[in-house]
Amino acid sequence: MTTTSSGVPAIEIAGLDKSFGSVKALDGLDLTVRTGEVAGFLGPNGAGKSTTIRVLLGLLRSDAGVARMFGRDVWRDAVELHKHITYVPGDVSLWPNLTGGECIDYLTRLRGGADTRALRARRAELLERFELDPRKKARTYSKGNRQKVALVAAFLSDAELYILDEPTAGLDPLMESVFTDYVREAKDAGRSVLLSSHILSEVEKVCDTVTIIRNGTAVEHGTLDELRHLTRSNVTAVVGEDPAVLAGLGAVNGLQVMAHDGGTRIAFDADNADIADVLKAVTALDVQSITVTPPSLEELFMRHYGDVIEADEVVADEAAGDEPPADRAARRAARRAAKKAGVR
Template identity: 75%
Template sequence: MSTTPAIEIHELSKSFGRVRALDGLSLSVQPGEIRGFLGPNGAGKSTTLRVLLGLLRADAGSARLFGGEVWRDAVKLHQRIAYVPGDVSLWPNLTGGECIDYLARLGGRADKRRLKARKAELLERFELDPRKKTRTYSKGNRQKVALVAAFLADAELYVLDEPTSGLDPLMESVFTGYVREAGAAGKSVLLSSHILSEVEKVCDTVTIIRNGKDVESGTLEELRHLTRTSVSAVVGADPSALAALPGVHDLATTAFAGATRVTFDTDNAQIGAVLTALTALEVRSLSATPPSLEDLFMRHYGDVLDSGTAAASGSPEGAKGAGAR
């Protein structure tokens, strides 16, 4: 397997007039890596992907796919990638199957027998009727056409921008299965999404973007060490001494029937010492919930969500409204 990164972005900047959409963004995706790219509408995700696809030219910084420069080498690089946008437009007078076949031919895939079997499998799994004209398709069915075409392509890199928009939960599950399959086969995936559970299910690594800057990157396990674990326990002894322990936050107690329920958050670096102290308190039940991706995300966006301005972060994408990413 090649050691050249599938994606390598360094200090990328892009402005539209006075609005700075990307502000020194850095990001990399290694061969076989599935990276989540997180941020609400207007954070700069779609601008980043358009630069990667050679649709926009960056003002500063560098963006490379497989070592090639995304603007200069766009035509050659596009033969190695598959892209799914969050809002798919299709040729209205073609059937879904004809659109898929056309997109497959554009990719130059030669093994027709393999393509036929793979296409039949994908159509069945995504429950898509390929005989209907695409003008009759719902948004979800248009999305399915793009996903079938992408996973049919056997690309080296999948660039997915809100790919499950319009899909029901069952189809989202089918999608995550194919993403996992791609990663297991050594393919690289960049999954741009604001659905945290989707990213948490399939991604090896995550980059969180805010106002065009990467504010957190790493594996999910690495990033979880930056947050706290929630602990709930029922104990028989007085738990008040827990409040004085390093790393214990927001301790609350409720007494009942000769026992006390205690809840608190603890810094992950201190959890071993805290749980040791708990064992001396006649523990009758205990649960410890590790931080979720949502907890991590809220560290960077809780203030925006509280103020009700998550879709207006100042980039042109935010100005477009809910349909922008």
């Protein structure tokens, strides 16, 4: 199978439905991953990420819709397709009486292929980079170590598509960065990656495109730049004059005004399309300092899940007793603004 030049997408999902009894896990999901692309697949627990991946792996049978990899049906051609992909689950379970090294070798041999010297060298390198002791029985491994076993087995296989389902759950930040390195390496080699995650910084670091899924439906899709463009930049400034005039501008959202030494501190979100007009209006107010930041992935994510996250964080806020009240109020206001923006 040659993939990179054919123009056939690595993953092509359209109108995918899957129900478990009365629960609709996937509801008309669309998702495309072009070859050579690292695609982030975002959503909180229960949004349908793992279900999508299991359909792609031919483990679950979809109720309706199209699911193809490299142009071939994921259910019918599962075995053939699996020669070209590799998979890391979010919660790896291993054979308790095998050692980590044995698990890695077993999984590698299932793909066929010779036990070459290059493969051994790569295995040794991966074990060293991920700091995994392969002689321990799998039953004694912690969650992070089991995850490493699956990651080593995955990066050891010369796959064209990597399907990674929350692969860094349980890894420490150092190991996470080793993981990111290997994803970049795969990308440089022209491989495709579907990275399901809810660690937004990780997705921001390595992904070309992002699909956000909610209740089994894709609610946002595009490159990070596209998504940012569609949304708003966050503007904070300290101005000398009365900022009331800004409230009248349609492009200014969620304006907050706070007293500040020698001026007024303002914060708001501005529609990117009208950013020039907004900045003109701000500069007319005797600007002492200003920062304009593009929306982070976290803010994009919160636009879709803001209500869920806010409910959680109110509880957290109440527990955080030592935070200055002003900061807390500001954060709450920012969140309210983000939410408002989300439902505009």
